[in-house]
Amino acid sequence: MSGASGGGMDDLYREHILDHYQHPRNRGTLERPYITYEDTNPLCGDRIRMDLNVRDGKIDAVRFSGTGCSISQAAASMLCEAIEGKTLDEAKKISRDDMLELLGIELGPVRLKCGLLALKTLKAGAYGMTQWPGEDEDA
Amino acid sequence: MSGASGGGMDDLYREHILDHYQHPRNRGTLERPYITYEDTNPLCGDRIRMDLNVRDGKIDAVRFSGTGCSISQAAASMLCEAIEGKTLDEAKKISRDDMLELLGIELGPVRLKCGLLALKTLKAGAYGMTQWPGEDEDA
Amino acid sequence: MKASDTATASLDARAVREQFPIFRAERAKPLRYLDSAATSQKPDAVIEAMDRYYGTINANIHRGIYRIAEEATAAYEDARRRLADFIGARSPRELIFTSNSTAAINLVAYAWGRSQLEAGDAIVLTVMEHHANLVPWQILAAERDVELRFIPITGSGELDLAALPTLLADGRVKLVGAVHISNVLGTVNPIAEIARQAHAAGARMLVDASQSVPHCPVDVQALGCDFFAFTGHKMLGPTGIGGLWARRELLEAMPPFMGGGEMIREVKLTGSKWNELPWKFEAGTMPIAEAIGLGAAVDYLRSLGMERVFAHDRELVAYAMERLREVPGLTLLGPSEDKRGGVIAFTLDGIHPHDVATVLDDDGVAVRAGHHCAMPLHEALGVPASARASFHCYSLPEEVDALVAGLHRARKVFAR
């Protein structure tokens, strides 16, 4: 059983997390998004909205907005970076583990939901999936 | 804390309890009772009905009927014996402790309710009292 | 651990018994506990799991970010997973913790029943239901003008399934509810067949599994039911916890039951959005220690093997029936040994079950006397009350012997 700071706090707040948190990429909204979806983490009130524009099956613009902790906001920023330019099908394939790999940190069960909120919002928006990615593992 | 058989089983089934159980006094019903009331012990399904006739303020006939264990039936039999010929006011004064003294045995919290069922039925019938006699002590 | 579920060697009840502190406690007379259908005893493993939670990781769950809160959350959700697996659920999301079976059935009656049933609908139950699977439906029936119908029992204490097609015939039945193993008769009911007929008639099937989950292998998929209620304290677990399993689609469609923290996703003064399954139905601080204790109970039962637990129950009940038939004036209630679990109720001529129990208590033999929360069944059987002996994995044949000796003694006392 690993706690939130399984690898220690300094590990959790690695340079790149703080960097994405304090200098988020793709923060903002799109004017007439093709896809827009907002979700919250019921446990803490974190809130993420993802706006996507798709052209020729490719995500040609993506923005996130919302409020939350460094993990949820950095994750959203990283996810935007990762999917921009990808096809929707490629985006759909991004898994829970891929997201955690992007974050590069170990998360306990509660903060895991912060780390996965952006992905969850994307998936719900992009193809109506309303469960936690990999839900039963973190149920 | 004293169990059902606080004083040992042979104590509990003293001669006079078994005698009243096996040879109940006043068992039966009255044809047109002045007062009739039936109650059950929800814990076990024991059931007692008491029928009373009152003349000149005196209980001039009393009968009990119902089904139940030796304690509840013997208690009813003893209570009938005790109140026949008494005034209603005198009958109302019979307390929980008086009833237990009549029984002459120690009862744990569960069988206490068997021992007091007849008295409870009488009180409810005789003056609309709908609580256990001495309720808070045996709540 | 799963392998042992199908092990064939029989249970070493004497060794099992050593793991239950209540049987090691010193007392004037040894405890002969024959009331496991009312509540089971608890092994050290269960008590210790709860003490460990309280003593090392006690914290509220789901919201705490600090270490012990995350450990407590993981332990709680882990217990859910083990329990879901134990009964054959497809996902832990279908398993809602409640405070007991009664609360589980009331959850269905309120959240599903109130949203689905209307005047003119009907519910089919059985005459052998425990009050827990009767009174919630009576309350609903009175409120909504819904009709209750009952599957009767045969003379040998089995469900009279011949009556079922007629009960279902008019297509108004929305729910069929039945106890899996009767807590009085011990009868093991043919749930899969009832569920098949219920579904064919367009009704949902609810199973009161309070007496089966603790005693025999169960699989909600094989039973083919829709709702499945059970209770922790009868399955070697603590008081204060139970479970409701239901098909996910049904749970998704149901409105919540209790409102409060945790079951919501977002609250504004003007209204709220519900949380996901299973938390939509878990309002407020849950019985956390109890869920963890129940998880330990599941592990313990699995280590014994449910096939073996059931075989042990059935051996004891067969032995008890044989021995009880020796007692003059004794009437056994319920079916033959091959059709029942580890429960045996009886009456003794001229001696009220209360008095039977009191005499037995004097020898340290604990049996239940009364209607066992099944008044309508007793009415159908034509007896106001009965005495009942019931077993679990720690029960021994000499406890049956003590019971029989006590019954002979009771007859002597009352023959005076």
Next chain:
Amino acid sequence: MKASDTATASLDARAVREQFPIFRAERAKPLRYLDSAATSQKPDAVIEAMDRYYGTINANIHRGIYRIAEEATAAYEDARRRLADFIGARSPRELIFTSNSTAAINLVAYAWGRSQLEAGDAIVLTVMEHHANLVPWQILAAERDVELRFIPITGSGELDLAALPTLLADGRVKLVGAVHISNVLGTVNPIAEIARQAHAAGARMLVDASQSVPHCPVDVQALGCDFFAFTGHKMLGPTGIGGLWARRELLEAMPPFMGGGEMIREVKLTGSKWNELPWKFEAGTMPIAEAIGLGAAVDYLRSLGMERVFAHDRELVAYAMERLREVPGLTLLGPSEDKRGGVIAFTLDGIHPHDVATVLDDDGVAVRAGHHCAMPLHEALGVPASARASFHCYSLPEEVDALVAGLHRARKVFAR
């Protein structure tokens, strides 16, 4: 024991702490537990009382005639008596065991609310309610077309009572519900005054006492309320148990909530008669061990003295507020020290409460971060979330010091 309730010597928190196994457990970093508003830690006396039940007298209650069943029944009802006495109830019959505060409030919403409220009626709550005293009423309001009204808060985080007469003016209000001590702001609300106005307007008064019963002397008579809900796990007791006190006349008039065993007097297939108070509202096998554990918690709290427990909380909160003001960029939520209990919530500029909590966790400091099940309050305060420290009898000033040190550290991490 009662005498110590008014003792003046202050609490020896260091000695108290020794009696809590969680603080004696070995761990890499000492536990600085500042989340008692979420759940309290448990003293040995409580855990041992439950272990003793399971290990020596484990049996189902009220129906068993044998010795351990009678002992278990007596222990359970004894716990009720002690709890009733602790909150000033006139009779133990007015005290219903529930599984937590949330269930207690839902009981009122279902059994009283559904039988008393109709379209056009109104309920007054406060903006600072915990979801437990908000969502049940939202569900009812939506179902019955009942209007919800809210007492707002002032800039300092107190109830704005000036608004109450207007809210009550049209005579449509049937219930006023308010939290006794806010679980976020720490505000101690003037319940007696609110109850007075509620009654004058013909409304009933419900108090969510989840944060007061565990921390200060309470007396339902002095408060003048009608319904009073509390929860065991916050008052040094186990999870899985709580209580509802209500005036007897109200309870007598209410229909039951959950149906099942024990709450009935007589069951026929066609209908049932309810049991007496308090059992009418206690369906199925209750949390027996938990009630006994809660009884032990009451004894323990009384031995400390509730005046002293409250004084200890308030000393710590005053100290914490003083120390927290040193932290640059920190904003305290709620009123001044003299108006609050042992709860202090705050925000830190530029650092989300989650991140605050994670940094603190690294030093073993356990605080809560989020909306603390009070989303509408956070909306009113204009912050999405806050961090919260809260105390109980085992809390120490050096835990506050560790909190402050951790906050300075968090500022450094996020200043990179």
